Amino acid sequence: MKSNLKATALLLILPAFAVAQPNQDSILNPKALLPLIFKKNHLGISIMHIVGQKSTVTGNSFPYNQGSTSQSGLQFGLQYQINFGVRHSIITGVMFNIMGRKFTYNIPKESFVPTADEDVNKTRSSGTLSAVTNLAVPILFEKRWINKRHFFSALAGTELHFNLDGGGGGYIYPIARQNGNFITIGNIFTNNDEDKLLQAGAVVGAGFGYVTKRNNTKTFRLIGKLNFNDRSMSNYTLNVPSQPTVFGNITTRGSYIGLSYSYMFTNTNKRLRKIIQKS
Numbered sequence: 536m537k538s539n540l541k542a543t544a545l546l547l548i549l550p551a552f553a554v555a556q557p558n559q560d561s562i563l564n565p566k567a568l569l570p571l572i573f574k575k576n577h578l579g580i581s582i583m584h585i586v587g588q589k590s591t592v593t594g595n596s597f598p599y600n601q602g603s604t605s606q607s608g609l610q611f612g613l614q615y616q617i618n619f620g621v622r623h624s625i626i627t628g629v630m631f632n633i634m635g636r637k638f639t640y641n642i643p644k645e646s647f648v649p650t651a652d653e654d655v656n657k658t659r660s661s662g663t664l665s666a667v668t669n670l671a672v673p674i675l676f677e678k679r680w681i682n683k684r685h686f687f688s689a690l691a692g693t694e695l696h697f698n699l700d701g702g703g704g705g706y707i708y709p710i711a712r713q714n715g716n717f718i719t720i721g722n723i724f725t726n727n728d729e730d731k732l733l734q735a736g737a738v739v740g741a742g743f744g745y746v747t748k749r750n751n752t753k754t755f756r757l758i759g760k761l762n763f764n765d766r767s768m769s770n771y772t773l774n775v776p777s778q779p780t781v782f783g784n785i786t787t788r789g790s791y792i793g794l795s796y797s798y799m800f801t802n803t804n805k806r807l808r809k810i811i812q813k814s
Contacts, residue, residue: 569621569681572750572803577616579751579799583758585610585791587634594783599640599773601783606791608634610671614797624677632669632696636787638723640773642711648777652712655720669696669766675738684746691739694760696789698733709773721773723785736762736790750803756795762788 587606594601612630619625644651675692707723742756766789773781 573618577799581614581797582611583793583795585793587791591786626675630671668699671696723771752799754797
């Protein structure tokens, strides 16, 4: 019995050397270590670049090609993984989500009397048509298919998001230059609906990951989210002198597709050292 324990300790001791010797492969038998790696829950970090659904623009008329383009954003924060064996987990955490709202229009300089110095051709992006900032809490079920150190994963669930901007909003004033002078030609009122401070959306995704030399995990995922409700609505008015007033709404739903990176700390090597010490 003692000889068997010593043999087992010898088999497990090499991965622990990775802490002192990171250039060596810390996994002698990856398949045998998987139950130990996924035995406990994991805490880690996640960051995701997202491309959001363009806003819906309505209006009484469209002489200036009012519209919207895709919105770029970022999600980052802490991720917590509750493991149910090697193949199944629930993923949650606290994430910050920042996404711009883009409104485009093109007013030809010939629309002004006298003619403006240049076309008024603007894209109101996150720096001007204010970004929407949310605190997001995902609740996702993940299944993994593992081959030694590498795994493919699929996940689905929901994500709750809390609007950190609150209700209300602010004005932006488009301007044109005419005979060297700047004139105001309307306003854009950016608004966050205070009745929709808490919302939810459906999330699906798939990705590829692997166990690192330190027995932590890295995962890259393609994530898609469909929000159930609009996240914000803005109003715009374009009032070019001697031209009919143009007005309408800019509605942002906030659905997106994103590419994420997660690094989870498993504390496997720490538990290996304890096993060796007890042996």
